[in-house]
Amino acid sequence: MNQESVGKRRFILHVDMNSFYASVESVVDPSLKGKALAIAGNPQERRGIIVTCSYEARKRGVKTTMPLWQAKRLCPELIIRRPDFPKYRTFSKRMFQLLREYTEMVEPVSIDEGYMDVTHLASNPIEIAQDLQRRLYEEIGLPCSIGIAPNKFLAKMASDMKKPMGITILRKREVHHILWPKHVAEMHGIGQATAEKLKQYDIYTIGDLAQQDRYTMKQRMGVNGVKMWERANGIDDSPVNPQRADEFQSIGNSTTLAEDLDDEASLFHIFSSLATSVEKRMFEKSVVGQHVQIVIRYRDRKTVTRSKALDNTFHEKQIILQEAWALFLKHWTREPVRLLGITASALLSKEHAFRQMDLFTYEKDEKTEKVNQLVQNLQEKFGQSSIRKGAEAAPLEPHDE
Missing domain, CATH: 3.30.70.270 (Reverse transcriptase/Diguanylate cyclase domain)
Incomplete structure (x- = not known):
């Protein structure tokens, strides 16, 4: 403030x-x-x-x-x-x-x-x-x-x-007579999944939420429960932050390898772990990306950065890994690598973004099937554990960008 x-x-x-x-x-x-x-x-x-x-x-x-x-x-x-x-x-x-x-x-x-x-x-x-x-x-x-x-x-x-x-x-x-009668799902920051969870506690309206005990909400839903309770009561001390314009222009992770590597399978596993980390942070910030960028640094410290604009917005590990790995194979000189990085950029909030594929729960279309086929091909080449939906690879020590 x-x-x-x-x-x-x-x-x-x-x-x-x-x-x-x-x-x-x-x-x-x-x-x-x-x-x-x-x-x-x-x-x-x-x-x-x-x-x-x-x-x-x-x-x-x-x-x-x-x-x-x-x-x-x-x-x-x-x-x-x-x-x-x-x-x-x-x-x-x-x-x-x-x-x-x-x-x-x-x-x-x-x-x-x-x-x-x-x-x-x-x-x-x-x-x-x-x-x-x-x-x-x-x-x-x-x-x-x-x-x-x-x-x-x-x-x-x-x-x-x-x-x-x-x-x-x-x-x-005016909160009690304007906001409290509204369904809790109409409250900013509460999605349908959270609204369904609140039903378990007989919380249907914003007023129901406001009249809960603050400590009880913390016990039920942690820090987020307290924040929801405060907002339902019209409390929000968060400042307007002009720097936020630059905070989420990109989300990326890179790692310096313990030793210089030129083994394709090992490098793929590292990319898989980086993609997992980027996906997790994009989920936490509720954003999707339009560009994928990679960084390759060789043992002589020569650094190469390459990026690609995608036709559809993305946030899934499979897409991030697919595009990053393709960029890597296209530009890698086969020399030993010292550092690798993946960045998702040109970010948009999920609620303002779109997919040309099925957006939420619609049936998988042709492009999704192509992604699934690619995942299968990569698993056959590098092993079943190399990439899995919803599974995290072995942790790295990342450098946030």
């Missing part, structure tokens, strides 16, 4: 772009404005899924993660566009540049949303939100909703209450 905020009531804004990908496409192609538009991975395939859609499409029942065939059945005139992440990142950069014209206290949390601490500004927070919303739409063409609250959690909840183009104020004293 900045020093000016200490001892004062905070004013936090959560700026959330409305149907960001679809909105960007409508800016680039004005003929799409007012149309039922969906961004979908692999629109030629029956198993393609909806990544996001315009509000016109939502009125027809189209929803995020819905199979494309079902969306087309509900809305035959639905216009489909494939995702264009470089384009979206360009617009995201312009959006955050505009936010920083008001304050440097801006914390991006995904490609299309971020927090602002405007406590230290002389202007009224509502006037700031109104001006910001107007400028984002007039200067960039993007609609947004903004939540205003004394902390990040309440600001996030507020921004979800009125879409599109809403501005909502949520005060701590």
